[in-house]
Amino acid sequence: MTQDLDDVPDPNEVVKRHERELESVLADVEEPANDDDSLTLELAGLELDRRDFMKTGAAAGAMSALGGCVGGLTDVGGGGAGTENGGGAKTPAHTVAPGEHDEYYGFWSGGHSGEIRVIGLPSMRVLTRIPVFNTECAKGYGYDEKSKEVLEDGGDYTWGDNHHPALSETGGDYDGEYLYVNDKANGRIARIDLKYFETDAILDVPNVQAVHGFTVQSPDTEYLFGNGEFRTPLPNDGRDLRSPESYASLFSAIDPETMTTEFQVRVDGNLDIIDSDKDGRWAIASAYNSEESTTISGMTRDDRDYVKAFDVPAIEKLVEQGKYEEKINGVPIVDGTKGSKHNSGSDPIVRYIPTPKSPHCVEVGPNGDYAFVAGKLSPTVTMLDIDKLGEVDDPADAVAGRPKVGLGPLHTTFDGNGHAYTSLFIDSQVAKWDIEKAVEADAGSTEPILEKQDVHYNPGHIQAIEAMTTDPDGEWLVSLNKLSKDRFLPVGPIHPDNDQLIHIGQGEKEMEIVADHPAYPEPHDCIFAHKDKINPSKTYDKADVDAPFVTESDSGVERTGEESVHVKLSAKRSEFGMSEFAVQEGDEVRMTVTNVEGVADIVHGVAIPEHDIQLAVAPQDTREATFTVDEPGVYWLYCTYFCSALHLEMRSRMIVEPAD
Amino acid sequence: MTQDLDDVPDPNEVVKRHERELESVLADVEEPANDDDSLTLELAGLELDRRDFMKTGAAAGAMSALGGCVGGLTDVGGGGAGTENGGGAKTPAHTVAPGEHDEYYGFWSGGHSGEIRVIGLPSMRVLTRIPVFNTECAKGYGYDEKSKEVLEDGGDYTWGDNHHPALSETGGDYDGEYLYVNDKANGRIARIDLKYFETDAILDVPNVQAVHGFTVQSPDTEYLFGNGEFRTPLPNDGRDLRSPESYASLFSAIDPETMTTEFQVRVDGNLDIIDSDKDGRWAIASAYNSEESTTISGMTRDDRDYVKAFDVPAIEKLVEQGKYEEKINGVPIVDGTKGSKHNSGSDPIVRYIPTPKSPHCVEVGPNGDYAFVAGKLSPTVTMLDIDKLGEVDDPADAVAGRPKVGLGPLHTTFDGNGHAYTSLFIDSQVAKWDIEKAVEADAGSTEPILEKQDVHYNPGHIQAIEAMTTDPDGEWLVSLNKLSKDRFLPVGPIHPDNDQLIHIGQGEKEMEIVADHPAYPEPHDCIFAHKDKINPSKTYDKADVDAPFVTESDSGVERTGEESVHVKLSAKRSEFGMSEFAVQEGDEVRMTVTNVEGVADIVHGVAIPEHDIQLAVAPQDTREATFTVDEPGVYWLYCTYFCSALHLEMRSRMIVEPAD
Secondary structure: OOOOHHHOOOHHHHHHHHHHHHHHHHHHHHOOOOOOOOOOOEOOEOOOOHHHHHHHOOHHHHHHHOOOOOOOOOOOOOOOOOEEOOOOOEEOOOOOOOOOOOOEEEEEEOEOOOEEEEEEEOOOEEEEEEEOOOOEOOOOEOOOHHHHHHHHHOOOOOOOOEOOOEEEEEOOEEEEEEEEEEEOOOOEEEEEEOOOOEEEEEEEOOOOEEEEEEEEOOOOOOOEEEEEEEOEOOOOOOOOOOOHHHOEEEEEEEEOOOOEEEEEEEEOOEEEEEEEOOOOOEEEEEEEOOOOOOOHHHHOOOOEEEEEEEEHHHHHHHHHOOOOOEEEOOEEEEEOOOOOHHHHOOOOOEEEEEEEOOOOOEEEOOOOOEEEEEOOOOOEEEEEEHHHOOOOOOHHHHEEEOOEOOOOEEEEEEOOOOEEEEEEOOOOEEEEEEHHHHHHOOOOOOOOEEEEEEOOOOEEEEEEOOOOOOOOOOOEEEEEEOOOOOOOOOOOOOOOEEEEEEEOOOOOOOOEEEEEEEEOOOOOOEEEEEHHHOOOOOOOOHHHOOOOOOOOOOOEEEEEEOOEEEEEEEEEOOEEOOOEEEEEOOOEEEEEEEEOOOOOOOOEEEEEOOOOEEEEEOOOOEEEEEEEOOOOEEEEEEOOOOOOOOHHHOEEEEEEEOOO | OOOOHHHOOOHHHHHHHHHHHHHHHHHHHHOOOOOOOOOOOEOOEOOOOHHHHHHHOOHHHHHHHOOOOOOOOOOOOOOOOOEEOOOOOEEOOOOOOOOOOOOEEEEEEOEOOOEEEEEEEOOOEEEEEEEOOOOEOOOOEOOOHHHHHHHHHOOOOOOOOEOOOEEEEEOOEEEEEEEEEEEOOOOEEEEEEOOOOEEEEEEEOOOOEEEEEEEEOOOOOOOEEEEEEEOEOOOOOOOOOOOHHHOEEEEEEEEOOOOEEEEEEEEOOEEEEEEEOOOOOEEEEEEEOOOOOOOHHHHOOOOEEEEEEEEHHHHHHHHHOOOOOEEEOOEEEEEOOOOOHHHHOOOOOEEEEEEEOOOOOEEEOOOOOEEEEEOOOOOEEEEEEHHHOOOOOOHHHHEEEOOEOOOOEEEEEEOOOOEEEEEEOOOOEEEEEEHHHHHHOOOOOOOOEEEEEEOOOOEEEEEEOOOOOOOOOOOEEEEEEOOOOOOOOOOOOOOOEEEEEEEOOOOOOOOEEEEEEEEOOOOOOEEEEEHHHOOOOOOOOHHHOOOOOOOOOOOEEEEEEOOEEEEEEEEEOOEEOOOEEEEEOOOEEEEEEEEOOOOOOOOEEEEEOOOOEEEEEOOOOEEEEEEEOOOOEEEEEEOOOOOOOOHHHOEEEEEEEOOO
16 A cells, blocks of 8 residues: 555545535425436435336346445345245345344434433344433423433533434443433533433533544543544634634543543644543544634635544653643643644654545444545545554555545444445445455555445434444344435425444355334434343342332321422322322422332333323332422322323312412 | 123222232331242232243143133244244244245334334334334434434433324325324324334323323324323313313314314313224223222222213314313313213214223224223223214113123224224233124123133233234234343343233134244324235435535535534545534534435434434435534544445544633
C-alpha cells in the first residue's frame, strides 16, 4: 500500500452528484404526486421502486448501470428450524419457538426517541425498552423521585438523541455490568445498570455541544470517550459569537464510576465517531470540516480531512502533571490542535491522519490490528495500522489499505473470519470484503470486494454479532436502514426505519436477507452480547433501594408539616396497605410505595387520577412520588400493572378534604 | 336455558382460593429467593415453572389435578411458508418474507405507556407507535404547537392509561377514518386520524373518574360510549367525601365529530367494560360492586352483580325532551339507577340483568345475536339474547346460556364460524366453545367446550382477526398475556407482557400457539383491520396543515416585538432555509419549519440543543415550536431524521446575542 490519496476517486464527484439530485428532488416538490417515489433517482439512493423492480428480474443489470453492484435478494421468510426455499437452498432460521429464548441480547440506541431498546437475536423481538433521556410513563421514568433525580442531574431535559450504545468491558469482554450511551442533542452520557435494566446516572458533559461519537475504552472500561461534534465558542457564554475560527470541538474522557469528566482535548475541525483500540492506548476519531466552516459548501470544500488518534496515556500524563492549557467549568482542557505545542514534537498527543474528505465512522477490528474509516463522500474505506500510529513520522504512513467499496460507505463491521462488511448509504448495499486482500491491493482497488447485498434502503450503522469484541460470532448481521419506503404496511407520513437481519456465512458469497424489521425512529447503532454475559436481577435487592421499605403495617399517613404529609403504602396482590386515606387541600404529599411481593414478574403500578402520577414498583422495590393536592374531592389510586384476577379492584381512596 | 343463577358454581369458591393464595404469597415475601417463582401456587395462576414443567411431559395430568383442563402445547416456530413439525402436521406460517406486507393492521392499546402500537399481523412486527396520552420526542408529540394544543385541550397531563381501541365504522364495517381510545387514568377519550396516524383530539370527559369501558356505536359511529368506572361524588368538588352511597358512576355518550359529551347516565355500582350492539340501539356494560362498597371485601360480598343495557334511542329522546335530572358541567345527566323514575315503568331506559358477581367483559358477537359476559370470579360466561333485552319483563329472562368455561374468564372473541374463545386468567388458558351448543346446554355445563389451549401466562383480552365486525377472519387469534415470567431473555424486574399468536382452525381442536411476542407494559386490548381498509397518506396535504408553508425563499427572521421573533425555516435534503440566524437573549422565539420535500419517507427533524426542542416534520408538513432563548451563545439546530449522505452536515447556526 504505497499509493497516496490522489489515487482514490475524486470525492467531489459524489458531492456533485448530490447537488444534481437535490435539484431533481426540488423539481418533485412542485407537484407532489402519489407515485412520487417511483421514478426519481434520489439523493437518498437508488429509488426506482426497487421492491417491484426486483420482482421483474431485471434488477441486476439495470442497477449496475446506475453505478451499484447488486447482490441477490432471496425472497423468503425465516422458519423455525430452517426452511427450504424455491431453489432448494437452506434459509437460516431466525424465529425462536414459543417459550424458547433468543441467543443474544441486542441493545439498540433509540435516536431521538431518547430510549434504549433491548432486542432478542435472532428473533428480532423487542424485549423491553429502557427509558434514558426521555420521560416514560409505563415504567414511571421521570415520575418517581429516583428517576427524576437522575434526569435532573443530567440537566433536566425531557428528551435526548441517543446514538451509540457501549457495553462495559473487563479483560476485553463484556462484563454485563453497565450499558452506556450518548445524547447528541444535549451533550450528555448516560449509564444504565444492567442488574435492573435501569438508567442510574446521566452526565451533562461540560464545554461541549452534541456528544456524537461515543465509546468505552477497551479492554477495561477505564474511560468513556465522547466527541463533542459541534464547534462552539469555548465557553459558550456569548463570547466569540461571530468568530467561527475560535470555536472548538472537544474530545472528552469520562470516569465511568464517578461519571465525571476527567479531561478534554481541543482539536481542529468537527469530531465525529470514535472507537477505542483493544489495548487502552489509542482513541481514534473520525472528523470532518477541517475547513472550520459554518456552511455545508464550506465544510465540503477541501479534498482532505483528518482522522484524530488520541494517545490517551500521553494526554493523561500531561493532565496529571498539570500541563494543560486551562480549566473551564472545572475540566482541564489540553490543546490538541494541529500546531499546538503538545503536537509539535516527535511525540504528538494527537495524530492527524489524512483521509478523503468528510469520512464518517471509525471502527477498530476485532484483533485490534486496524481501524476502519468509512469514506462517506469517498467510495473507499481507509484502514489504519494501529501499531504504526505511534511509530511513523508521517501519520499518512499508518494507512494500511484503502479498498473501493461503493458509494456512501458509512460503517464497517466484522465476522471474526477476516471479513469486513461496510454499509453503503447511497448504493443501499452492504459490501463484504477481505481485510488482508485490502492491505495487499492498491488503494482504490475493488479486488478485495467479495460480495454485495442490496438492503432496503440506505443503511447507516451495521453490526454483526459481538463484532466489537475480540471474538465476533460471525453468523448474523443487522443493517440499520434509514428508509423503509414501501417495505411495510403504510403508517402515515412518518415511516419506520428498517432493521434487516442478514445471515452471513463463511464463504465468498453468502449474505442473505432473512427478515425486515420495522424500527420506531430512530435507532442509530446497536451492540450485541451473548445471553450468558447479561445477568439481570428479577427482584430488587433491598440494599440497592434508597427509600424506606413500607410493610402493610407501616402503611399510614404521617403529617410532616402544616401543609405536608408523608403517605406510606405497601402494595401486594390485590391490595394497597390502606384502602383509604385522607389529606388536606394544599398539602404537599410525599408518597412512598413498596411492593412487598417476592415473586418475579408481579409488578404493581400506582396511578393517581388527575394528579399526573404513575409509579411502577417491581417486587421488593420502593418508589416515591411528590405532588400537591390542589382540588378537594375523592381520587382513586389504582394499580396499573395487571396483577391478579382482582387487579381491577386494587385501589385506594384518597380523600382530599377542603382547606376550610 | 331455564336454569337460574343458583345452578352455577359458587363464585365465592374462587374468591376463597384467592385469599388462600394471597397468604402463600405473603409467606414468600419473608424470604425472597432466586427460585421464588418455581413452586408457589400463585393467585396469578398456575405457576409451577410451567415452561420447564411442560418439557417433562407430565404437565397435562398435574395441571388437571390443579383444576385446569390443559390443551396441547406445540413447541414449534412459524416458518415463512409453513414448516413441518415433528409430528408431520403443518405449522401455519406467520413470518412475512422480506419486502412483503402483512395482511392485517393491529391497533394495540399501550396501557400506561399512553401510546397506541400499530402491529402487523401475522408477523406481529411493531410497525409504528402513535403517541396519544404521553409525550414522545421521536415524533415531537408534546413538543410542537399542534400536538401541545391537543394535549392541553385534554387537560394537559403528561401520561394516560389507554385500554380499549375502537375503529370508526360506516355501515357496520371499518371505514379507516379514525381510531379512538380511552384513558382510564384521567377519564379521557382520544381520536386518532388514520390519514396521518396522528392524535388529533382529546376530550376530558366531565363528571367521571377513570373512563374504562369504551367502544364506538355500531353500525355508523354516531356515538362513542365511555364508562366512568370509579364512583365519586358528583360533582367531585369536595362534597359528599365520606358518603360513598352518594357517589356515582356514569355512562357517557360522546359525539365523535365534535368530541363533546352529549349526555351521561347515572347507574348503580361501578361500570366496567362496554360494547355496542350491531343496530345502534343497545350499549351493554358490565359492572361490579353493586354493594357500592369502598373495599375489596365489600365489593365482592354479594353473589350478584348486574350488567347494564342502555337503551340509547330512549335515553336520547329523554335528553332531547329535556327530561334529564340536571346538567353538571354542561352535560345533561339522566338518572338510570335501579329505582329511578325512568327505570320504574314497563320501558326502563337501563335494563339491569343479574349475573354472578363481578363479571368482567362484555362483547357482542359478530352477528349481533348475543352479548357475552365473562364471569371473572365465576367460571362461566353469561350470554344475553340481545333481541330479548327490550321484550322480556324480567331482564334475567334475556339470559340465553351460561357455559362453564374455566377459572377466571375475562374476555371473549369470535371466529365467525360459530365459535367463541374465552380467556381464562386464572387457568392461563383460552377456551374454545360452541355458541349454539351453549344455548342448548344447561347453565354451568362444560359440554359446549371444544378445546382448551394453555397460554403463558394469565391472559387478559384476547382478540381474533376482525372479531368485532360482522365478518371475522377466523384464522388468527392473539392472547394478550399479562405475565411472561421466563418466556423471554430476562430484562430486569419489569418483565414484558407476552402477546401470543394462536392459529385457530375450523375444526374441533385446532388451536395452536405459533409465536410468543414480548410487549412493553401494558397493552390491554387490540383491534384488527384488513390492510385494504386503512389508507394513510404518505405526505401531508396542505389543506390539512394549519400553519404557514415556509419555502426556502420565505426563510428568515422577523422581529414581532421587543422580545419576540418569528423564525421561518424551510427544510430539504440536506439544508435548512437559513444556514444561520441571530436572535436576542430573552427573546420568545416562534419557529415555523416546513419540510418542502414531496418524496415519501423523507422526514426532517429539528433538534435545538439545550432548548429541549425536537420537531418531526414530514413531507409537505409544517410544525411550529415556541421557546425562549435565555442564554447567549451559539446553538446548532440539526436534523434528527437521517435524510441523506450529508445529513450530518444539515444544520443551522442559531446565534443568541447577549441582551446588552
